[in-house]
Amino acid sequence: DAGVIQSPRHEVTEMGQEVTLRCKPISGHNSLFWYRQTMMRGLELLIYFNNNVPIDDSGMPEDRFSAKMPNASFSTLKIQPSEPRDSAVYFCASSNRFYEQYFGPGTRLTVT
Amino acid sequence: KQEVTQIPAALSVPEGENLVLNCSFTDSAIYNLQWFRQDPGKGLTSLLLIQSSQREQTSGRLNASLDKSSGRSTLYIAASQPGDSATYLCAPNTGGFKTIFGAGTRLFVKA
Numbered sequence: 578d579a580g581v582i583q584s585p586r587h588e589v590t591e592m593g594q595e596v597t598l599r600c601k602p603i604s605g606h607n608s609l610f611w612y613r614q615t616m617m618r619g620l621e622l623l624i625y626f627n628n629n630v631p632i633d634d635s636g637m638p639e640d641r642f643s644a645k646m647p648n649a650s651f652s653t654l655k656i657q658p659s660e661p662r663d664s665a666v667y668f669c670a671s672s673n674r675f676y677e678q679y680f681g682p683g684t685r686l687t688v689t
Numbered sequence: 690k691q692e693v694t695q696i697p698a699a700l701s702v703p704e705g706e707n708l709v710l711n712c713s714f715t716d717s718a719i720y721n722l723q724w725f726r727q728d729p730g731k732g733l734t735s736l737l738l739i740q741s742s743q744r745e746q747t748s749g750r751l752n753a754s755l756d757k758s759s760g761r762s763t764l765y766i767a768a769s770q771p772g773d774s775a776t777y778l779c780a781p782n783t784g785g786f787k788t789i790f791g792a793g794t795r796l797f798v799k800a
Contacts, residue, residue: 632786679735
């Protein structure tokens with residue numbers, strides 16, 4: 578299995594631009610998570626999906642953030658408009674029926 | 690609200706030492722607890738998963754224990770190697786996919 582796949586691995590954009598991060602979970606996993614990691618705040622859960630349905634989005638910081646999971650093999654996290662304080666590493670993870678999470682390599686986002 | 694504390698925050702040891710990383714959590718009603726390692730600039734790699742009904746799990750030189758009633762878990766690393774240098778994170782899951790991560794222990798093993 579290829580593991581959780583994220584793209585792009587690095588993204589540099591200017592303030593105000595739209596950013597879309599992509600994730601392909603491990604086949605057969607029915608839950609997907611988006612996290613954000615910064616030095617100041619550590620690892621924060623933004624949103625998670627179960628069977629493609631958003632279950633808890635209480636960690637999404639603002640309305641500028643949105644996430645979708647149109648099918649079991651694809652999810653996106655969108656930031657529109659982006660701001661410098663959104664700069665962080667964004668991780669996608671998926672979990673099996675034992676609730677064991679597997680993380681992707683992350684997308685390092687820099688907003689200038 | 691679950692709070693997770695990892696002690697020590699950083700640790701530097703010579704190669705070959707056995708070491709213990711500690712994790713404590715405030716809500717003992719957990720479903721499971723997962724230990725991860727994170728290398729600089731990389732994602733998190735799952736090391737061990739302990740179900741709430743288990744007391745310990747072992748994988749190679751790693752042994753994780755769980756004392757749910759006291760809200761504690763320890764990760765024991767035997768015969769440490771420079772390749773073990775990384776940040777280790779503890780993550781209890783209280784069900785409903787609520788996994789809270791500790792800030793981690795940054796380990797450096799000197800050759």
